[in-house]
Amino acid sequence: MQISDSVGLVTGGASGLGEGTVRFMVERGAKVAVLDLPRSKGDALAKELGDDVTFVACDVTDPENVKGAVAEARERFGRLDFAVNCAGAGPGARMLDRQGNPHPLGLYRHIVELDLIGTFDVTRWAAAHMARNEPGDSGERGLIVNTASIAGYEGQIGQAAYSAAKGGVIAMTLPLARDLAAHGIRVMTICPGIMDTPAFGNVDDSLKQKLAEIHVFPKRLGTPADFGRLVGSFMENTLLNGEVVRLDAATRLAPR
Numbered sequence: 001m002q003i004s005d006s007v008g009l010v011t012g013g014a015s016g017l018g019e020g021t022v023r024f025m026v027e028r029g030a031k032v033a034v035l036d037l038p039r040s041k042g043d044a045l046a047k048e049l050g051d052d053v054t055f056v057a058c059d060v061t062d063p064e065n066v067k068g069a070v071a072e073a074r075e076r077f078g079r080l081d082f083a084v085n086c087a088g089a090g091p092g093a094r095m096l097d098r099q100g101n102p103h104p105l106g107l108y109r110h111i112v113e114l115d116l117i118g119t120f121d122v123t124r125w126a127a128a129h130m131a132r133n134e135p136g137d138s139g140e141r142g143l144i145v146n147t148a149s150i151a152g153y154e155g156q157i158g159q160a161a162y163s164a165a166k167g168g169v170i171a172m173t174l175p176l177a178r179d180l181a182a183h184g185i186r187v188m189t190i191c192p193g194i195m196d197t198p199a200f201g202n203v204d205d206s207l208k209q210k211l212a213e214i215h216v217f218p219k220r221l222g223t224p225a226d227f228g229r230l231v232g233s234f235m236e237n238t239l240l241n242g243e244v245v246r247l248d249a250a251t252r253l254a255p256r
């Protein structure tokens with residue numbers, strides 16, 4: 001799939017890895033709908049990047065909202081070739097806190113709802129729209145890229161919920177690719193390592209340097225541009241399908 005003149009949507013596209021993807025795609029001639037929370041800076045990003053970007057307010061944990069937002073994204077630019085799921089977060093909690101109280105069940109549910117079910121929901125509606133595209137030369141109708149995490153393999157202390165959700169995103173990659181193969185739609189997943197995004201909050205440079213040491217080589221944090229570039233290579237290399245790619249400079253997370 002060629003990036004230029006393609007049309008896509010990016011959930012969580014107003015910040016961090018999603019924003020990096022939006023910028024990468026638009027610089028190369030794609031049109032992108034940013035699906036993000038109403039309070040996000042999606043509208044400001046669309047205004048900054050001009051006519052090739054549109055903002056559609058969407059909470060991926062709300063199924064009615066997702067159905068309407070994906071349809072709206074398709075409407076605005078007249079087709080849908082790619083969908084990148086970046087909306088997500090992973091607030092941590094230990095199984096037992098210092099007082100011996102168990103992990104809040106509501107928090108577990110929320111993280112699975114956001115990171116796993118939200119990703120699945122956007123994927124199913126995006127696939128339904130893509131399946132109606134005229135196929136390209138190789139029979140391809142679309143590409144879906146989901147975002148997991150290396151914590152989906154080596155979850156750290158306090159990451160049981162996040163790891164379960166991201167592990168689910170990893171595990172569904174192959175069956176989704178198999179399900180959608182008959183429709184000419186590919187599915188790929190990225191497991192980012194430690195990426196320099198606003199999700200970190202206001203951490204100072206010395207802490208960032210320490211975190212970068214966890215990466216084996218190169219010893220730097222990943223960037224939204226690294227992530228966007230990887231999505232771009234998935235688009236251009238049509239033999240990539242049903243695979244999970246670690247973007248983590250050979251890191252393997254320790255327990256803490």
Ligand SMILES: NC(=O)c1ccc[n+]([C@@H]2O[C@H](COP(=O)([O-])OP(=O)(O)OC[C@H]3O[C@@H](n4cnc5c(N)ncnc54)[C@H](O)[C@@H]3O)[C@@H](O)[C@H]2O)c1
Binds near residue numbers: 011088
């Ligand atoms: N930053 C990292 O080191 C890292 C590492 C591994 C995985 N990830 C994953 O990458 C993805 C993006 O993370 P990031 O670092 O860019 O975070 P970020 O906080 O910079 O961006 C996340 C975006 O998702 C949006 N969002 C949150 N809840 C949403 C909802 N319910 N509906 C729609 N949008 C919602 C936010 O408004 C925000 O714009 C997440 O799934 C995260 O778990 C990040």
